[in-house]
Amino acid sequence: MVLTKTADDISSMRIRGAGRIARTAAGALQEYGTSLDCDTLAAFVREMENAADILCGTRPTAVSLPNAVRFVMQGVQGSTTLEEAQGALNKRAVEFIRDSLAAVGKIAEIAARQIPDDAVIMTHCNSEAAIACIIRAHELGKVREVYATEVRPRNQGYITIQMLSDAGIPVNFIVDSAARMFMPKVDLVITGTDAVTANGAVVNKIGTSQIALCAHEARKPFIVAAETYKFAPRTILGERIPIEYRPIEEVIGSERQLPAGVVVKNPAFDVTPPAYVDLIVTEIGAFAPSYAPFVIRDHLGWDTSEFQKDYAFTHHYGE
Numbered sequence: 001m002v003l004t005k006t007a008d009d010i011s012s013m014r015i016r017g018a019g020r021i022a023r024t025a026a027g028a029l030q031e032y033g034t035s036l037d038c039d040t041l042a043a044f045v046r047e048m049e050n051a052a053d054i055l056c057g058t059r060p061t062a063v064s065l066p067n068a069v070r071f072v073m074q075g076v077q078g079s080t081t082l083e084e085a086q087g088a089l090n091k092r093a094v095e096f097i098r099d100s101l102a103a104v105g106k107i108a109e110i111a112a113r114q115i116p117d118d119a120v121i122m123t124h125c126n127s128e129a130a131i132a133c134i135i136r137a138h139e140l141g142k143v144r145e146v147y148a149t150e151v152r153p154r155n156q157g158y159i160t161i162q163m164l165s166d167a168g169i170p171v172n173f174i175v176d177s178a179a180r181m182f183m184p185k186v187d188l189v190i191t192g193t194d195a196v197t198a199n200g201a202v203v204n205k206i207g208t209s210q211i212a213l214c215a216h217e218a219r220k221p222f223i224v225a226a227e228t229y230k231f232a233p234r235t236i237l238g239e240r241i242p243i244e245y246r247p248i249e250e251v252i253g254s255e256r257q258l259p260a261g262v263v264v265k266n267p268a269f270d271v272t273p274p275a276y277v278d279l280i281v282t283e284i285g286a287f288a289p290s291y292a293p294f295v296i297r298d299h300l301g302w303d304t305s306e307f308q309k310d311y312a313f314t315h316h317y318g319e
């Protein structure tokens with residue numbers, strides 16, 4: 001069944017990366033809604049809210065997921081007939097997926113303008129938005145080479161170097177702990193993000209904040225590629241983005257032994273404070289992290305009354 005399979009694909013990371021997760025969830029809601037055989041609007045809304053809850057529970061950090069689900073579900077919850085709800089579901093899912101893909105292209109175009117000629121770029125993890133920026137800059141003849149980190153423990157760096165190599169970009173593959181050593185050689189760092197908070201902090205793959213710190217120390221710009229649906233509205237209220245802790249087997253593997261009693265911790269994401277972020281590039285423009293609350297209010301359209309509404313899946317934010 002599409003819903004359980006999609007939920008499993010996201011939680012097991014067969015589908016990963018905040019943008020892909022969001023689009024997949026929107027598509028799964030659409031497919032699930034189409035498969036339902038409900039007689040009443042109330043039954044349809046109930047089934048859809050349950051599906052939304054299941055999807056939002058798969059990975060806690062990427063705010064793109066509840067943002068996508070909310071966007072699609074608003075059409076369902078705001079309808080007055082069953083037919084209207086089914087139509088709104090399809091329309092909104094298609095719209096979200098289309099706009100998400102278009103946003104990556106726009107971000108790449110805007111970010112490429114920020115990249116100097118003959119640039120040496122460092123990136124961390126595997127972000128389609130960040131990679132799109134690098135590839136667009138490469139198409140404009142601006143990229144000399146890239147430093148891509150390994151990204152322990154799930155090794156997303158291999159996906160990144162494959163994508164960059166396929167695009168014809170020279171890549172240096174380094175272990176995560178070599179980032180500071182090579183920072184003097186790079187002109188800028190560009191990463192994606194799973195969530196941008198109202199104060200402009202960037203939540204991204206574990207290790208991002210260390211790289212941002214090294215970039216800051218070496219006076220190298222740290223640029224974040226972020227579709228606007230990566231901004232986290234509820235952080236305006238002080239809610240925190242939950243950091244996902246994943247199974248310890250990802251870190252230690254089966255061939256390693258540790259003394260009894262040792263606690264293994266495997267956080268998948270960390271938080272880079274806004275002071276270490278120079279620029280956030282979105283599909284509506286590039287700006288400093290201090291502009292984040294205006295994106296949430298003016299572009300995403302969250303005003304204070306919005307926060308009072310009781311959506312079925314709101315508890316996935318910040319807990």
Ligand SMILES: O=C(COP(=O)(O)O)[C@H](O)[C@H](O)COP(=O)(O)O
Nearest residue numbers: 016017018019127128129192193205
């Ligand atoms: O941290 C990751 C992926 O983590 P994971 O592999 O654990 O999902 C990516 O940098 C962001 O999700 C942005 O990616 P994108 O730009 O593709 O949305």
